[in-house]
Amino acid sequence: MTIHSTHPFADADPDPARRFRGRVGGAVTLWTAGDDHDRAGLTVTSLMVALGPEPAVLALLDPDSDLLAALRDSGRGVVQLLSWADRQLAEAFAGTAPAPGGPFRQATFVTESSGPRLATATTWAGVRLAGEREVGWSVEVTAVLxxxxxxDDRDPLLHRRGRYLRLP
Incomplete structure (x- = not known):
């Protein structure tokens, strides 16, 4: 999480690229990596799935995040779609809400070969880190599915313009 001395949207003329990004929106995912003793996670909405002979998910991650370090160390991770009921968990893993004892104590996680998985996640993928590169202020990771x-994602958690949304 990056801490700014001012609110990023407080300017009278906010950054147009940031405003554009906020309008793109998308599904809210939780990325996790590590084992029972040393694990990390991060809420991620900047991602896309690339189909092909070796399908992959590409995501923009904070270069200073514990998740990126854990992905690099283990080479594996879990990407799970969050539901409307997971709003508080998404905030905890984003570092924007309190999480007494850490965000992994806010829900039940199951150990998979790729890393910790949210027990209630109905759609998820075990991934292998295949590459990374710096893009703007982020690190773009390519993770093979x-x-x-x-x-059955009946109530997916969506994010647009700084707010969580649900399908009608």
Missing amino acids: EHVVVG
């Missing part, structure tokens, strides 16, 4: 579970 090695194991995919697609469930």
Whole structure:
């Protein structure tokens, strides 16, 4: 999480690129990596899935995040879609809400071969880190989808213009 001395949207003429990004919106995911003793997670909405012979998910991560370090160390992670009921968990992993004892204590997680998985996640993927590069103030990671579970996402958590949304 990056801390700014001022509110990023307080300017009379805010950054147009930031405003554009906020309007793109998308599904809210939780990325996790590590094992039972040393694990990290991060709420991520800047991602896309690339299909092909080796399907992958590409995401923009904070270069200073514990998640990126854990992905680099283990080479594996779990990407899970969050639901409307997971709003507080998304805030905890984003570092914008209190999480007494840490964000992993805010919900139940199951140990998978790729890392910790939110027990209630119905759609998730075990991924393998395949590459990374610096893009703007972020690190773009390419993670190959090695194991995919697609469930019934009845109430997905969406994010647009700084707010969580749900489908009508």
